[in-house]
Amino acid sequence: MWPIIHKLGSPKWFYTMSGRWLPFLWGIGALLITVGSLWGLAFAPPDYQQGDSFRIIYVHVPAAIVAQSCFAMMALCSLIFLVWRIKLADMAAGAAAPLGAAMTFGALFSGAIWGVPTWGTWWVWDARLTSMLLLLFIYLGIMALRGAFASRDGGARAAAILTLVGVINLPIIKYSVVWWNTLHQGATFSITEKPAMPMSMWLPLLIMVLGFYLLFAAVTVARTRNEIIRRQPSARWVRALAKGGRHGL
Template structure:
């Protein structure tokens, strides 16, 4: 059992096995994003209240979902790294943090732009928006903390602990629209209810969410491989690889 875990955690093994997956992940994400974009922008019917401004949902919701999923990944990686000392988990966390920060920024930006025509304001200090802003600060804090130590291991531990503390923000974001009065509408997708919008509207949204997830998988895998090259740059196998490709 432990042999398998440590093999899975071996950077060299991961580098070799993940290579063939990348072209598939990239192509799948591009195909899904193109279909979702054309469908959402041109073919989905306009909302009867919000008109065409509602088309922002097709980038806003996927970015917000990814912002939170990415933080959950950071927390899982933190546990794996702190408990079992598996470095690969720390490498994935290193590259996932900037991705999550970018998605949080996109969710906040698109939400603000959407707020102007629908709410009449680009910002309100309500629970959903404030907890998302805190998520952005948590991401930035994790990135800064990791870089603030001269020893890589200390930085990794500090960043992992902050990720574990910050994960309490995720349920707050999720239930913020139920616990407090808010301008923000409740979740579009849920496992127990039918979406409150017709299929022509939520199907393209589902395609976009899947496209964002595939893109997330592709980017994080690709950059984890970069991180492996960076940290193992003095090993024999990386040197041979660098000579082969240049």
């Protein structure tokens, strides 16, 4: 009985429930990002060392945080998928991967732009930037592996195993890169050792981080819903949905 419930019951339940949450996720996420950007860009005081250029932090840090959380979420989904064979978990992991890669790229890109006024160059082999670059490669590897399998189930399980291997490796990569960095470069400017921020600076940052999380959740949920429909186009409830629109449920 359980497998049937897992396989067929869950996606439908998720589809119905998420249909109710989704507008709130979109709405609150957009609101937080609007408030956060306005506050951060227009009202927060300029940094005493970097002037206005520090304001890119309001994109850079949220993107980086969400990029890393996304990997943790994918790892959790992969574990659920491999242990309990809940396909919905795999759909969510698959939906989140390109978003995580995009967030990682966003963090790297904004970091490079930020590098020009602060370091005088687009790229330095800073420990954080380097480990983000490796994270991007891991994301791309997972997406490529999933796509390489002819069978969707095979690709899903391969991607799940690689995600779990990656999540064990990420802390090791991170610390080895930090060690490598200190060995090679000595003390350079580091984003980690900023002076403590006043509240007028970090409060908008917090709002932006929350906004990024909500938008990430909204896009992931929406993509997962699409995937559910794509995988079960012939299920009875999906057909009813196609006929009757939202009222079908």
